[in-house]
Amino acid sequence: METFIAGISTLSLARWQFGITTVFHFLFVPLTIGLGLLVAVLQTAAYRTGDVAWDRMTKFFGKLFLVNFAIGVVTGIVQEFQFGMDWSRYSVFVGNIFGAPLAIEGLLAFFMESTFLGIWIFGRGRVSKRIHLASIWMASLGTILSAAFIVAANSWMQHPVGYTIDAKTHQAVMTNFWAVMTNSTFIAAYGHVLASAFLTGSVFMLAIAAWHLRKGHDLAGFGKAARVAIVVTVIAAIATMFLGDNQAKEMEAQQPMKMAAAEALYNTESGASFSLLTIGDLSDNPVFQVRVPHILSVLATNTWDGKVLGINQIQKQAAKKYGAGSYVPVIWVCYWSFRLMVGLGILLFILGGVALWLVRKRRLEKSPRFLRFATWMLLAPFLANSFGWIFTEVGRQPWVVYGLLKTSKAVTLISPGYVATSLIGFTAIYSLLAVIEIGLMLRLAKIPPVIETPEEAERVPELIY
Amino acid sequence: MLLTIHPLSPSGLEQLWFFLILVLWLGYFFLEGFDFGVGTLMPFVSKDDLDRRVVINTIGPVWDGNEVWLLTAGGATFAAFPLWYATVFSGFYLALFLILAALIFRGMAFEFRHKREDAKWVRWWDRAIFWGSALPALLWGVAFADFVHGVPVAANATWTGNFFDLVKPYALLGGLSTLLLFTLHGATYLGLKTEGDVRVRAHKIALRLAPLTFVAVTAFLAWTYQTAHTMHHVGLVPPLLPIVGLLALAGVGWLVREHLEGWAFIATALVIVAFFTTLFLNLYPNVLISSVSPHFDITIVAAASHRYTLEVMSWVALIFTPLVLLYQSWTYWIFKKRVSRPGEANETHHTATNV
16 A cells, blocks of 8 residues: 555656656757757858858857757756656566667767767868858758657657567567658657747747847848748748648547547537637536637548547547546646647747738838737747647546556656655756756847958857857 | 566677667767866866866867767667666666756756856856766766666566665775776876866876776776676686776876877776776676676566567667767867967977877
């Protein structure tokens, strides 16, 4: 009985720890991926045109990119080791399959981004301009590749493929690596994750450029940066929404409970309506709801009258298939995180659309109210990314590997004191990091770049750090 | 979950992966070993902020790539030996937490220190660099000594001990050995990569550290040898590798005195390779020794992934490892120039410098 109680609290502590460290880590990762590509684009423009304004923007956003990259790297180390620390039973169960993409990510992607970024930071003026430009592209490619392997690993947890269960050791054993890397869940999720990462990068760039444009700093440079950011924002927002919708169909087929929880849809419906907003609780009898008829069926099944399964029906089926127990995730978390993610995504699309319209009317620089709005929208992609992952991870519960391993059976059998210690430790460290990081970012983002002549811009300090 | 302990000897593929995991750790300790040393020595070889910046810039372009060896070693262990990964990282819970915390602050320090000119800001990050380097240098040695000496693992790879079972005298001696060894390695690296006063100070420190390191490492290897579980294994009886390592260590002082800086660095690298290879050979055919009973030792066979995973991983390693080695060496080539205080480059010319 005692170990039973200990097991429960270790479980909830370990879940909190994973949630906190992962959400924190993933604040920085999409910005690294998105801004890395944008800095490479800025530098390519500088290289092609020889215009110092492009070069200024490369340096300016490059500096912010590096501050962000550093914190992504150091929090990423924790990610890799906490599977073993807190989820050792999970690690033994999935290691044959889950470990492979993690190792490959290190070998293919992390070496590439860190090594070429080192060349990029220290190589300006020391290597040829062409190699310097190539190094930021290689680093950017590394970040894009790293996302592929980690999303493939996560997709296997959402929808296991290419495996069998070893009868003797009860481990999941890989039978087809190609199947793991071409998992339909992975293809759908990777596109959505990448598009939202580019969106994060572009909105970040637009927000900061907008601030400087409003203050009248370096109009030539920030005008250019803003235009690049706006184009990318529009394209990435459309891609994020389109690929997200595609993912929803995949989800309805593979994890119907997650979809039902996202909608708080208790009973199976044909031509189901989409709930925009609910006031009161999310039980069967809400106080007030705004619903759009048929839209949920369209979203989930692509047909006007398609059947969408309800929580009660799926629970009954699951209990029959997997044995007694609750198979319903925390509904209010799923419902609200899903809505907030989608809502913020639409808002960002509107941001990009309005900005594009202002650029075409040549009014962007003369619209202080819009520029102020654009700066505040800086927060939106980070929130949307977090809500998206919270939704997809909470929505998979009680499973850690869907249909194969429950989260409660995955946690390390260790005294809760250890987990509590590291939970408090990591939370304290991460809070401190957040304060330092945000302070430094704001500081650097507000200092306008120095306008230099081409000769001055070429000068390289003897000591970089 | 019931784990059947196979009495079989490991297959060729499993042996290969045991060897590859060793190679990844060797890569990590060889490369981040001097990073740790450089960080630990920073307060001792610098007289002012400019010196400290020189010291940091010697590893600036490479420290992050060096740390990826750790991530790859961790990921490869997860993939090839899930039970090893799971048991070690859950068992060394608090030690690993301390290492991670140290690595976090240290990595941030390198990137953030120069971003503001505020003296207080810089001072805090200097502390992070010192402690963030010295602490992992010590703790990795403690952890690896524990692997060899045995940890409180009972049936089904469950831990029965606590944090204090991991800090026995033997393990502490192991930690002291790696701390001294990495610091010495950092000193020979600084001798190779700097100019002027920093270089002179690094030499002096290397001369003073070499005998201390020799004593600690000799004592640790002798103790390891005496309590070895698997004395009959190649490389330990006769103890060729430890002797090669100790000879190299004995030569470091002389090489530094003769200004053969490149050779001195190679010598400290060789000691690191001999040191950790000895420990791994000592483990074989286990990956973890149980201090409870030899029945609970975790063998390579029990810990390993199935054949298919190992095959896939072997192909990936075969194709991409040479590529990584190629471009990582290329970085060292690009940044091969010594780092000096601005305006003082090439001021000092030693007659015999590099290899």
